[in-house]
Structure formats: structure tokens, C-alpha cells
Amino acid sequence: MTVEAILFYVFGILAVVSALGMVLNIRNTVASAMSLVVTMVSLAAIFLLLEAYLVAVIQIMVYGGAIVVLFLFVVMLLNLSTDEFPPGKQRVVKLAVAVAGVAILAQALVALDQNPLLAGQPEIVPEGFGGYRQIGLSLYTDYVLIVEMVSLLLLAAIVGALILAKRKID
Amino acid sequence: MLPMNHVIALSAILFAIGVLGVATRRNLIVMLMSIELMLNAANLAFVGFNRIWSQIEGAPAVDGQIFVLTVIAVAAAEVAVGLGILLSMFRNRDSVNVEEASLLKW
Numbered sequence: 001m002t003v004e005a006i007l008f009y010v011f012g013i014l015a016v017v018s019a020l021g022m023v024l025n026i027r028n029t030v031a032s033a034m035s036l037v038v039t040m041v042s043l044a045a046i047f048l049l050l051e052a053y054l055v056a057v058i059q060i061m062v063y064g065g066a067i068v069v070l071f072l073f074v075v076m077l078l079n080l081s082t083d084e085f086p087p088g089k090q091r092v093v094k095l096a097v098a099v100a101g102v103a104i105l106a107q108a109l110v111a112l113d114q115n116p117l118l119a120g121q122p123e124i125v126p127e128g129f130g131g132y133r134q135i136g137l138s139l140y141t142d143y144v145l146i147v148e149m150v151s152l153l154l155l156a157a158i159v160g161a162l163i164l165a166k167r168k169i170d
Numbered sequence: 171m172l173p174m175n176h177v178i179a180l181s182a183i184l185f186a187i188g189v190l191g192v193a194t195r196r197n198l199i200v201m202l203m204s205i206e207l208m209l210n211a212a213n214l215a216f217v218g219f220n221r222i223w224s225q226i227e228g229a230p231a232v233d234g235q236i237f238v239l240t241v242i243a244v245a246a247a248e249v250a251v252g253l254g255i256l257l258s259m260f261r262n263r264d265s266v267n268v269e270e271a272s273l274l275k276w
Contacts, residue, residue: 052221
């Protein structure tokens with residue numbers, strides 16, 4: 001087993017444990033947000049191991065730096081740090097979710113084990129793969145329409161969030 | 171090189187945990203966090219498949235990572251609007267319990 005594979009398992013287990021900590025922690029919302037940070041940073045490390053350097057940096061900047069801070073800001077603004085409503089006794093829902101999750105997982109594992117493309121050992125990394133130059137060139141030539149659409153979406157989200165969150169004047 | 175089928179399996183596990191959070195929790199903030207977790211699981215699958223795809227001669231190189239960047243932008247927009255809805259709900263109801271949001275008008 002190579003060093004890369006060992007690091008992948010370490011960060012993968014860390015991501016799963018902290019994700020479970022986020023979902024199952026019913027007492028403290030701030031601790032849930034902190035668990036989410038750990039998951040995001042572990043995923044960024046796995047992106048690095050997959051040679052997606054720009055995506056890893058943006059993952060840390062946007063998720064660890066912006067989105068989780070926004071969550072924490074709202075939690076502290078509304079003084080919600082204690083979560084006073086534990087999950088209800090929806091046993092049927094929980095059972096259905098558990099069964100569906102296990103089924104999806106089993107199917108994915110069976111399908112993946114039979115896939116010859118995944119069994120192979122891809123070793124070649126193309127020159128400059130996953131760097132800012134390659135992604136920037138692709139983004140501003142082939143996918144320029146997506147950039148424009150995302151800019152419109154962000155503008156709409158800013159206006160929508162402002163209108164939803166402002167107090168009524170009257 | 172990483173074991174690729176385990177990368178995709180990790181993505182499936184994280185997605186299942188996110189679904190569990192949305193289905194069982196009643197705190198709107200934690201539900202939004204679980205949605206973020208599901209988006210991240212999808213991102214991991216995108217990056218993993220992109221890494222496999224990069225081995226094929228003549229294939230488009232970084233399309234999967236472009237998708238990931240788009241998903242991150244959409245996730246940021248979704249969090250901004252979702253937290254705006256949460257603030258306005260807290261102002262009207264004094265709670266972020268989704269089971270109290272059962273009326274169209276009050």
C-alpha cells in the first residue's frame with residue numbers, strides 16, 4: 001500500500017466520522033458546524049491526493065472560509081447554539097433512510113468492483129493537470145457560457161438573500 | 171494512485187449520511203449543512219471520475235473539475251438564500267424547527 005493510499009484512508013475515515021458527528025450531534029449546533037469544517041478540510045486533502053489542486057484550494061477557501069462562517073454567524077446571531085428539539089420518533093423514516101443508504105452503497109460497490117476501468121492502475125498525470133492554467137483556459141474558452149450563467153445566479157442570490165433577510169420597515 | 175472504487179464508495183457513504191441528516195433532523199440549520207454535505211459527496215465523485223478520465227488519450231482534460239467549481243458556486247448561492255429564509259422564519263416564528271413551518275400564512 002502506497003503512502004497516498006494510506007493518507008486517503010486516514011482522511012476518508014476522518015471525513016466520515018466528522019460527518020456522522022455533524023448529523024448525530026443533537027445538543028450543540030456550533031459543534032455541528034465545526035464538524036462540517038473538519039469534513040470539508042478532509043475532502044480538500046483527498047482532492048489534493050487526486051491531483052485536483054485548484055479545486056482543493058477553492059474548497060478550503062469557499063467551504064471552510066465562507067460557507068461555514070456564514071452558518072456560524074447565523075447560529076450566533078439567533079442564539080441557537082443549543083438545539084432544543086431532538087429528532088422525533090420517526091422510526092419509519094429512519095429505517096427507510098438506512099435501508100436506502102445501504103442499498104445504494106451495496107449497489108455502488110458491486111458495480112465498481114466489476115468495472116475494468118477502475119481496477120486498472122492509472123499512473124500517468126498529464127502535464128499541468130488540475131492547475132489554475134489548464135482550468136482557467138478551459139473555463140474561459142469552452143465553458144464561458146457557464147461562467148456567465150453562474151454570475152447571473154450569484155447576482156440573483158445576493159438580491160434574493162437581501163430581500164429575504166431584511167426587516168420590514170413599516 | 172488511489173484505489174478509485176474506494177473513492178467512489180466514500181462519496182456514496184457521505185451522500186447517505188447527508189440524506190440521513192435531512193430526513194431525521196428538525197433543525198433547519200443542520201438540514202442546510204447536510205445538503206452541503208451531499209453536494210460535497212457529489213463533488214468528490216466528480217473529481218474521482220475526472221482523475222480516471224484524464225488517463226484516456228484525447229479526452230477532455232478537466233471537465234469534471236469545471237463541474238465541481240460550478241457546483242461550489244451554486245452551493246454558495248443556495249446557502250445565502252437558505253439562511254435568508256431561515257432568518258425570516260426565525261423572525262416570524264421564534265424557532266428554526268421545520269415542523270412549525272406548516273402554514274402558508276399566519
